[in-house]
Amino acid sequence: MKRLAAVVALLGLATVTAACSGGSTKTSGSGGGGGLFTTIDVNRPGLDASAPANPYNPKGNSFPGYSSMKLGWVKNHLTDPNQALPGIAASWEIAPDNSAITLKLQPNAKWSDGKPVTADDVKMSIGIAYTQGSTAFSVTPGAAGAAAEVTVVDPQTVKITQDMANPSPKFARGVLDTTVLPSHVWSSVLPADFWDKLKAARGDGADAEKARAEVTTLGQKVIAFAPPKDVSAGPFVLERVNPSEALLVKNKYFFNAANVAPSQVKFLNYTGNEQIWNYLTAGKLDHAGFTAAPTDVMNRIKQAPGNEVIKGYSPVAVSMAFNQSKKPYDNVHVRRGLAFLIDRDQVTKVASPEGGTPATTTTGIHQKAAQAWIPDTLPKLEQYKPDVAKAEAEFKQAGLTKKDGKWTLADGTAWKVSMHAPAGFSDWLSAQENIKGQLVKAGVDAEVVTTADYPLYLEELAAGKYDVGFWLMALGPAPYDIFQRLYGASNGWTNVAGKVTHAAPGKGGNWMGSPEKIEVDGTKINPGELTGKLNSATEDQAKPIMAQLAKAANQDLPVIQLWDYVNTQFVNNSRFTGWPHDDEVLRMGTGVLPSGVWIQQGLIKAKQ
Numbered sequence: 143m144k145r146l147a148a149v150v151a152l153l154g155l156a157t158v159t160a161a162c163s164g165g166s167t168k169t170s171g172s173g174g175g176g177g178l179f180t181t182i183d184v185n186r187p188g189l190d191a192s193a194p195a196n197p198y199n200p201k202g203n204s205f206p207g208y209s210s211m212k213l214g215w216v217k218n219h220l221t222d223p224n225q226a227l228p229g230i231a232a233s234w235e236i237a238p239d240n241s242a243i244t245l246k247l248q249p250n251a252k253w254s255d256g257k258p259v260t261a262d263d264v265k266m267s268i269g270i271a272y273t274q275g276s277t278a279f280s281v282t283p284g285a286a287g288a289a290a291e292v293t294v295v296d297p298q299t300v301k302i303t304q305d306m307a308n309p310s311p312k313f314a315r316g317v318l319d320t321t322v323l324p325s326h327v328w329s330s331v332l333p334a335d336f337w338d339k340l341k342a343a344r345g346d347g348a349d350a351e352k353a354r355a356e357v358t359t360l361g362q363k364v365i366a367f368a369p370p371k372d373v374s375a376g377p378f379v380l381e382r383v384n385p386s387e388a389l390l391v392k393n394k395y396f397f398n399a400a401n402v403a404p405s406q407v408k409f410l411n412y413t414g415n416e417q418i419w420n421y422l423t424a425g426k427l428d429h430a431g432f433t434a435a436p437t438d439v440m441n442r443i444k445q446a447p448g449n450e451v452i453k454g455y456s457p458v459a460v461s462m463a464f465n466q467s468k469k470p471y472d473n474v475h476v477r478r479g480l481a482f483l484i485d486r487d488q489v490t491k492v493a494s495p496e497g498g499t500p501a502t503t504t505t506g507i508h509q510k511a512a513q514a515w516i517p518d519t520l521p522k523l524e525q526y527k528p529d530v531a532k533a534e535a536e537f538k539q540a541g542l543t544k545k546d547g548k549w550t551l552a553d554g555t556a557w558k559v560s561m562h563a564p565a566g567f568s569d570w571l572s573a574q575e576n577i578k579g580q581l582v583k584a585g586v587d588a589e590v591v592t593t594a595d596y597p598l599y600l601e602e603l604a605a606g607k608y609d610v611g612f613w614l615m616a617l618g619p620a621p622y623d624i625f626q627r628l629y630g631a632s633n634g635w636t637n638v639a640g641k642v643t644h645a646a647p648g649k650g651g652n653w654m655g656s657p658e659k660i661e662v663d664g665t666k667i668n669p670g671e672l673t674g675k676l677n678s679a680t681e682d683q684a685k686p687i688m689a690q691l692a693k694a695a696n697q698d699l700p701v702i703q704l705w706d707y708v709n710t711q712f713v714n715n716s717r718f719t720g721w722p723h724d725d726e727v728l729r730m731g732t733g734v735l736p737s738g739v740w741i742q743q744g745l746i747k748a749k750q
Contacts, residue, residue, distance in 0.1 A: 177748075179404035179718065181737060182412055182421070184431035189411040191384050194368035197321045198274060203383050206321075207738025208390055208407055209374040213245060213264070214318035215739045218457045220514040221681055223312040223620040227739065230259060230322045230375060236314045242303040243314045249298065252395035253324050254372070254379040261294040266325040268292050268302070269332050272340060273361040278302070278316030281343045281354045284639025286310040286677050289317070308640040309678055312620045324373045331367050332360065377402045377742045386411050401744030403718060415568075425449065428718055429737040432497050432710040434569050440496055448716030451496065452723055456709035457508050457618030459501060460570070461701035462561070462577070466655035467647045468609045470540060470551055477699040479536035480559070481526040483584050484577055490705040493573035498705035506628045506695040507688070508616040508706045515621070519689040523696045530584060548585050559588040562608040564599035570612045573704065604632070606653040613701055621684040622676040625691050628669070628700055634658070635670025642674035656700045662693045669694050713737075720747040 183205065190201040197204035204210045214226035214234070224236060231245040251259035268289070271279040280288045287310025293301045304313045333339070342353035372380035377399065378390035388409040392402060410426070412418050418433045422443045435443065443449055462484075464471040471477060486500040502509050503525040505516070512520050534544070541552035551557045559581055563570040571590065578588040593599040603611050615627040629635055634645045634652035647655030659666045672687050679687060695701075713721045722745055740746050 177405055179407045179428050180426055181429045182410050182418060187413050189383060189385060189388055195372035195380050196367055198365050203380055203388055208378045209372060209376045209380055211322050211375045213320050213322060216315050216319055218455060218619050220511045220619060224314040226318045240309060240311060240313055241306055242301060243317050244301045247298045248397045250397040251375055254374045254393045254395055256395055257326060259375050260297045261300045263325045264300045264322055265292050265294055266329055267320055267322045269336050270323060270364055271320050273357055273364050277319055278313055281357050284308050287313040287316055322375060327369050327373050331364050378407050398742060398744060402741055403746050403748045422712055425714055428714050430712040448714040450713050450715055452711050452713060452721055454709040455510055456707040457511060458614055459508050459616040459703055459706040461613050461615050461703045463611055463613035463701040465606055465609055465653055467606060473540040474698055475536040475540035479533040481699055481702050482529045482533035484580055484702060485528045486704055489573050489576050492576045493569045494705055497710050498707050500705050501703040504696050504699055504703040505692040506616060506625055507692060508618060511618050515685060516689045516692050519692055544585060548587060557587060559586055560591055560609045562591045562593055562611045564596040565592045565594055604651050604653055606648055615701060621688055625673040625676060628695055629673040633700060637674045637677060642671050644670055654700055660694045660698050662690055667694060717749055718746050719749050720745050
């Protein structure tokens with residue numbers, strides 16, 4: 143989620159102008175065939191020249207896919223969360239019951255100092271991941287998808303088993319997403335008795351709690367660690383960084399170095415969208431992830447020589463979410479009435495014409511994934527196409543009244559839809575202003591209220607301070623992750639060690655306040671408990687559950703799904719070619735920084 147939150151935060155960074163200045167390089171600044179490849183890190187504005195080459199440091203000068211490497215590069219497959227491209231692991235075998243994954247390392251993998259990458263490096267890297275509570279490597283008792291044992295089979299083979307007390311179908315994904323670090327550089331961050339501490343941490347009682355605390359405390363030591371120099375297993379290694387740029391040079395020991403086209407990579411500094419626009423319109427970037435831009439700027443970017451926009455699937459959607467503890471949003475007919483008033487096509491065209499597609503309806507699932515998960519259910523759902531007559535009928539059923547052309551609450555008091563969004567999120571704010579205009583035209587008073595920044599927005603949203611806010615959802619590809627945004631902790635349901643409990647609205651972080659049970663097809667269901675089942679369900683088991691949950695979301699509308707994001711990327715064909723247009727390759731991770739993976743796979747070629 144952190145990664146996805148960073149992506150969306152960058153969709154609306156405040157525009158700031160700043161001069162681009164950079165140090166000299168060994169090749170022409172224009173790039174040149176086989177020479178310099180120029181890009182930006184859209185995950186992180188602002189380079190910190192003093193930050194270490196540490197992938198766990200928030201400001202660290204470590205660049206996934208370019209210098210830092212993972213065991214595998216996970217895809218966002220529509221239904222299988224465990225699909226990935228090879229990284230440090232050349233291949234792997236997942237046990238039929240998902241109880242273990244056995245990894246075979248790249249036979250020729252070496253670090254940039256010439257030392258071989260071994261299974262011991264992988265085991266130490268997993269130990270470091272435990273200190274961060276990373277996905278499959280958690281010391282929390284009963285955590286779903288947690289590893290039980292890490293075994294070095296031979297110098298090129300590692301086996302990781304899953305704790306089957308609370309298994310997860312995305313266990314392999316969590317393992318493959320592990321960053322691999324050189325033990326001859328990093329081993330000092332873990333004490334000699336680390337694995338004994340970890341074993342003790344899995345137990346019960348005071349000793350186990352002490353061991354867990356010790357492992358967690360090591361996390362700060364890991365974050366603060368500053369290697370003397372970057373030692374990389376990726377296609378590039380960091381040579382230098384200053385406030386203007388980070389320069390990486392080709393790692394001659396990289397296992398696929400013969401197929402790596404650029405000899406150098408430069409990451410340009412930026413602090414806001416406007417600088418990225420300037421880079422793109424000037425044709426300076428060979429690749430950049432999606433950056434929100436107004437139509438006139440987008441047209442200038444497209445017209446720059448060599449520029450091209452490529453698109454793929456991105457498993458995330460944005461919604462208008464209701465706090466049902468606030469009246470009149472506790473009434474489903476009010477929520478349905480609003481859904482019938484909002485033209486999602488118009489909202490998307492204004493807010494995210496390049497980065498989104500209008501949601502066909504509210505299901506809780508990205509529409510492309512919904513076609514794979516619930517193909518028979520999808521056509522039967524209410525689409526909530528704009529219909530003023532249906533909206534008015536829903537409002538009247540809720541007891542609202544219309545006086546002098548304006549809708550009022552059942553007791554005759556004024557009603558104003560108050561929507562909140564964080565400052566700088568240009569697409570969200572544009573969407574809310576458009577929705578406001580649509581509602582006012584239909585007699586529903588509305589306003590847009592801006593919050594200072596995204597962290598404060600999330601804090602106040604969770605505290606129940608807003609009537610209506612925008613909420614990211616449909617975070618695939620795993621079914622549990624998709625629906626926990628609607629029927630998880632934010633709506634009262636928590637899943638601890640496989641046991642789902644429900645908190646009342648306003649308690650335990652429950653700001654959405656949906657009913658604990660909802661009637662679907664004449665049967666009362668508990669959507670939070672059904673979502674919990676998805677955490678251990680197979681693909682075939684998940685499909686009927688997802689159909690039920692999609693029906694619940696569609697008729698109860700805890701949110702109105704507005705648009706589904708598109709993985710939009712900017713590339714330039716003047717210096718390099720071979721950009722993938724295959725949606726499978728474009729699905730890498732969140733789609734933010736895949737070009738380093740494209741390069742290491744040998745897809746990108748120097749223009750002749």
